[in-house]
Amino acid sequence: MPLTKSVDVPPAVRDAIARLQMEYVHAIDALELERWPQLFTEKCLYQIIPRADHEQGRLIGIWFCDNRGMLEDRVSSMREVNVFEPHVYRHVIGPTEILGQKDGAWSAQTSYIVVRTMLEGEMTLFSAGRYVDEIVIEGGAARFSKRVVVPDSWRFDTLVVIPI
Amino acid sequence: MPLTKSVDVPPAVRDAIARLQMEYVHAIDALELERWPQLFTEKCLYQIIPRADHEQGRLIGIWFCDNRGMLEDRVSSMREVNVFEPHVYRHVIGPTEILGQKDGAWSAQTSYIVVRTMLEGEMTLFSAGRYVDEIVIEGGAARFSKRVVVPDSWRFDTLVVIPI
């Protein structure tokens, strides 16, 4: 089995992708959720698909949004209804592996661990997994045309209210 | 809501800040605590303020040191009194977001997760949160003029003996 070939990525693209990854987790962890849809292209795909399903090609998951408007709707409902017990996330992400470019989009993957903290202070290891992304560069900035969140575990002890 | 503007940071500054972040966690995790105060400027601020307090502007926290001598005193007491049950930390940090420059100092934030391991081998998810920093470059090296540790949780099951 050959090693993955090192992909030739322009430094500006690499920097823009690194920045996108960082902005994504900082927006969510700071609960600045209105910034979250802006990190996607207008036509986009956001899904959460547990690892076992993803490996079997069962691409139906917990969340499914296929345009930025749906992401914005999600945020609006969170803000308006606000029925969930208040909690915050903390993501720590590893380095992003850029796998190649196809039809103007860069394929990439990034590992993550998310700790969830409830208002009462209780911390839980909430999710660990991998982001599988397609990323385009628009006007010098990177945006997700596709982000599939692939948690290693298929179990969540509660609803996933805030995007991972 | 506009996206955060990408800040223009000289590569040498970016490298020095990345190195500072790394040296900080490696010094603490290796229990080479005498190296820890040296990562701050002579006049400095080190605080641990739980997230809820930080967001409400209640800037009183668990630790408060406003010069390097106080940091050194902290380390000395740890070394001399040594009453605490031996334990070590392991930090994993995410990428640092550099937010801007003001009065010669760079503002930055970095997410962290800390795992604590007791001498007996028991591991705990000890803290998850964010470093909110002001960093100056002195003679080519970066130093904290201010580091506020903002844990997502306000609860610690024991005293915070070792700096986070």
Place this chain on the structure above:
Amino acid sequence: MPLTKSVDVPPAVRDAIARLQMEYVHAIDALELERWPQLFTEKCLYQIIPRADHEQGRLIGIWFCDNRGMLEDRVSSMREVNVFEPHVYRHVIGPTEILGQKDGAWSAQTSYIVVRTMLEGEMTLFSAGRYVDEIVIEGGAARFSKRVVVPDSWRFDTLVVIPI
């Protein structure tokens, strides 16, 4: 105590080492274990030595392999016997500190946290610690001539079946 001196590392070497660190964790986490031995030189050392033992210079640990063939044998037995309860890892690693160069090899250390997820979905904080590496550059690619995994805890609730 002086601060660690910043080591002058050619950017291409730094990039190759960062890529090696990333490929290592992605190969293991994706269970593409056949890729794992290929990240080592033919003559190499792979060990897992708990922190307390490592600090005391007791260099006998849980795993010991001193050439790539032994690593390949390990992978073969995992694949053939397959008696262990299926599980996967998720590593998140921090930045790599490159400490110096000696006899053609770069010394480096990197912190890690590993979350283990069982087939049934149960997640555990499995290990936290540090990689202590010697890395050589061969034909533009970085390879481990030595990787010592130093978990902060000496306790594992089960056998370590998959390399950390």
